[in-house]
Amino acid sequence: MRTRPTHTALAAALALTTAATGCTTPGTAGVDEDTVTVGMLHSLSGTMAISEVTVRDAVQLAIDEINADGGVLGRQIEPVIEDGASDEATFAERAQKLLTSDDAATVFGTWTSASRKAVLPVFERNNGLLWYPVQYEGLEASDNIVYTGATTNQQIIPALDHLREQGHTSLYLVGSDYVFPRTANQIITAYAQAHDMDIVAEEYTPMGHTEYSTITNDIAHHEPDAVFNTLNGDSNVSFFQQLRSAGVHADDTPVLSVSVAEEEIDGIGADNITGHLTAWNYYQSTETEPNSRFVQAFTDTYGTDRVTSDPMQSAYNSVHLWKAAVEQADSFEVDDVRAALDGITIDAPEGTISIDGTTQHLVKTSRVGQVNDDGLIDQIWSTPEPITPDPYLESYDWASDLHS
Amino acid sequence: MEALLTQLPTGLAIGSVLLLAALGLNFTFGQMGVINMAHGEFIMVGAYTAFVLHAWIGLDPATTLLAALPLAFAITGTLGWLLELGLIRHFYGRPLDTLLLTFGVGMILQQAARDLFGAPNVDVPTPTWLTGGITLFDTVRIHHSRLFILALALTAVAALAYYLHRSRPGRQMRAVIHNRDLAATTGINTRKIDAATFFIGSGLAGIAGVALTLIGPTGPTLGTNYIVDAFLVVVIGGLGQLRGTVIAAFALGLLNATVEAWADASLAKLIVFAAIIAFLQTRPQGLFTVKTRSLT
Numbered sequence: 001m002r003t004r005p006t007h008t009a010l011a012a013a014l015a016l017t018t019a020a021t022g023c024t025t026p027g028t029a030g031v032d033e034d035t036v037t038v039g040m041l042h043s044l045s046g047t048m049a050i051s052e053v054t055v056r057d058a059v060q061l062a063i064d065e066i067n068a069d070g071g072v073l074g075r076q077i078e079p080v081i082e083d084g085a086s087d088e089a090t091f092a093e094r095a096q097k098l099l100t101s102d103d104a105a106t107v108f109g110t111w112t113s114a115s116r117k118a119v120l121p122v123f124e125r126n127n128g129l130l131w132y133p134v135q136y137e138g139l140e141a142s143d144n145i146v147y148t149g150a151t152t153n154q155q156i157i158p159a160l161d162h163l164r165e166q167g168h169t170s171l172y173l174v175g176s177d178y179v180f181p182r183t184a185n186q187i188i189t190a191y192a193q194a195h196d197m198d199i200v201a202e203e204y205t206p207m208g209h210t211e212y213s214t215i216t217n218d219i220a221h222h223e224p225d226a227v228f229n230t231l232n233g234d235s236n237v238s239f240f241q242q243l244r245s246a247g248v249h250a251d252d253t254p255v256l257s258v259s260v261a262e263e264e265i266d267g268i269g270a271d272n273i274t275g276h277l278t279a280w281n282y283y284q285s286t287e288t289e290p291n292s293r294f295v296q297a298f299t300d301t302y303g304t305d306r307v308t309s310d311p312m313q314s315a316y317n318s319v320h321l322w323k324a325a326v327e328q329a330d331s332f333e334v335d336d337v338r339a340a341l342d343g344i345t346i347d348a349p350e351g352t353i354s355i356d357g358t359t360q361h362l363v364k365t366s367r368v369g370q371v372n373d374d375g376l377i378d379q380i381w382s383t384p385e386p387i388t389p390d391p392y393l394e395s396y397d398w399a400s401d402l403h404s
Numbered sequence: 405m406e407a408l409l410t411q412l413p414t415g416l417a418i419g420s421v422l423l424l425a426a427l428g429l430n431f432t433f434g435q436m437g438v439i440n441m442a443h444g445e446f447i448m449v450g451a452y453t454a455f456v457l458h459a460w461i462g463l464d465p466a467t468t469l470l471a472a473l474p475l476a477f478a479i480t481g482t483l484g485w486l487l488e489l490g491l492i493r494h495f496y497g498r499p500l501d502t503l504l505l506t507f508g509v510g511m512i513l514q515q516a517a518r519d520l521f522g523a524p525n526v527d528v529p530t531p532t533w534l535t536g537g538i539t540l541f542d543t544v545r546i547h548h549s550r551l552f553i554l555a556l557a558l559t560a561v562a563a564l565a566y567y568l569h570r571s572r573p574g575r576q577m578r579a580v581i582h583n584r585d586l587a588a589t590t591g592i593n594t595r596k597i598d599a600a601t602f603f604i605g606s607g608l609a610g611i612a613g614v615a616l617t618l619i620g621p622t623g624p625t626l627g628t629n630y631i632v633d634a635f636l637v638v639v640i641g642g643l644g645q646l647r648g649t650v651i652a653a654f655a656l657g658l659l660n661a662t663v664e665a666w667a668d669a670s671l672a673k674l675i676v677f678a679a680i681i682a683f684l685q686t687r688p689q690g691l692f693t694v695k696t697r698s699l700t
Contacts, residue, residue: 050523210621234625271529
């Protein structure tokens with residue numbers, strides 16, 4: 001065991017050397033005459049695999065499309081696929097490997113905020129560029145990450161605007177017990193205070209919780225105007241089944257969910273969730289020409305029983321946005337690509353999106369949808385204009401206490 | 405007091421789920437001392453049995469539920485019997501090896517489910533006559549699906565009690581548990597009894613799985629949600645004690661529901677675990693024990 005620290009030190013020294021060499025030879029990182037190497041870093045095993053595999057499929061589809069179309073700057077994209085195994089330490093280690101030994105020009109990956117936070121220092125240390133595809137709790141803007149999902153002012157706040165427009169003034173909050181729901185509910189509470197809305201209750205349950213009788217009975221008892229649901233994963237199945245048994249119907253008390261997409265509805269059972277609401281920026285049913293192409297290409301490749309969801313679409317866009325930025329910069333170097341990010345605009349399945357260079361988030365439209373009998377989501381409302389990202393909610397007076 | 409009264413049905417509902425999940429373990433773990441980590445996956449197999457009947461064979465929800473119960477019992481029972489025959493019997497007296505071995509079997513079953521049915525949860529529809537509920541004293545609603553599970557759990561307990569105390573193979577089973585050597589000298593085929601015990605214990609997991617499709621997600625990791633709670637119930641009830649398991653399951657359910665009435669679910673779980681630790685400190689043998697004069 002005595003030799004262990006020496007080994008670690010040696011490995012660290014080696015890693016540093018490799019990183020340093022990578023920086024001092026511009027223009028060669030992972031790129032040769034015919035190919036460019038990119039990394040794909042998702043959980044392909046463990047609890048998160050269920051969600052992240054779908055995102056990996058979407059990234060792969062975009063890469064195949066671009067390659068068939070002649071590649072990026074005349075080079076074919078060669079993905080190196082790594083498994084984060086639903087474990088933060090593994091994510092950090094794999095990210096290090098992708099950036100230093102594979103010399104990946106960029107990396108598409110991660111899903112949970114925990115895994116993003118785990119790889120962030122690795123990307124900052126090695127000056128890498130990560131494309132993060134999932135809506136999240138905001139309060140972050142790293143030079144080494146492009147956030148292609150929504151931040152809070154593009155999902156939660158528009159959803160609250162919609163509920164308020166519908167005259168729903170009392171809300172019941174239920175969420176899984178971790179960072180996203182807790183942050184989201186802080187924002188919701190601040191919003192409610194500023195807009196004369198009433199928070200009836202704020203309930204948290206552990207991840208994987210399946211006993212919702214107490215909460216569903218409580219909802220039936222309080223009869224709030226709406227329920228704001230930030231539960232994650234399997235818990236949604238139990239929650240919606242038991243809510244239905246408790247006699248709570250979407251007509252009287254709609255539940256607005258921010259972590260339930262097309263992919264999850266089948267497991268919940270369409271008849272348990274029909275009529276309830278979701279807030280996203282994209283639905284499989286979104287009517288744009290790029291979306292019909294995306295859905296067609298996806299089902300052709302992976303089968304007609306597969307559905308497309310917001311995070312999948314964001315991951316798919318990431319690759320196309322990166323291609324556009326590389327071509328704008330005429331370089332694969334991270335610094336050049338970053339300098340070219342501002343204003344990059346594409347016609348995506350969710351509509352026209354563009355990169356805001358200051359925050360490296362996207363300007364995008366926010367939507368509220370209603371689950372229909374077929375288990376798909378119909379859009380019932382959208383913001384008239386795409387929303388400028390504001391991850392720190394600096395433009396909202398009522399949120400001043402949140403970012404201090 | 406009012407909170408306690410209103411949470412009573414919820415507590416019974418939670419308790420009956422715990423009871424169903426733990427009943428099978430009461431046999432394999434409680435009576436035979438085998439730590440079967442794959443028990444949770446047997447529950448999962450039971451749930452998928454219902455899914456296959458509905459989605460692949462095309463039965464309607466009600467027929468699915470009624471047909472899946474005996475079928476799941478037979479399928480997971482056979483799985484358990486094969487597990488005992490092929491692997492576990494070679495490891496009697498080596499609990500640590502058995503634990504690792506069955507943990508591995510559990511992972512294989514999980515991955516098989518993932519490959520066969522896909523990683524996302526699947527939908528097993530609830531029959532319409534089980535979707536509603538009854539309202540009691542204004543604030544409490546008892547869901548029909550919960551009543552069904554309660555009735556199912558109590559029926560299973562009654563059937564087991566009858567089997568263990570009234571039937572010949574059941575009495576032989578109890579004899580083997582009390583004193584294996586002495587039972588063998590009276591001519592009981594202990595190998596056959598072990599196999600039967602494992603069959604019944606695992607089969608009960610299948611029944612629990614079918615029932616759980618009514619109230620929770622059906623996915624490859626379904627079993628892991630319940631396995632820890634099920635082990636706790638068996639340990640608290642006292643190993644191999646049917647009445648202990650019943651009382652422990654309902655006690656835990658009621659405790660959970662009462663605490664949840666004033667604290668949130670996260671905190672409730674914590675408090676219940678703390679209570680369990682305190683209980684096992686003062687009574688490590690659980691609620692009930694087998695009184696025996698043997699030296700071991």
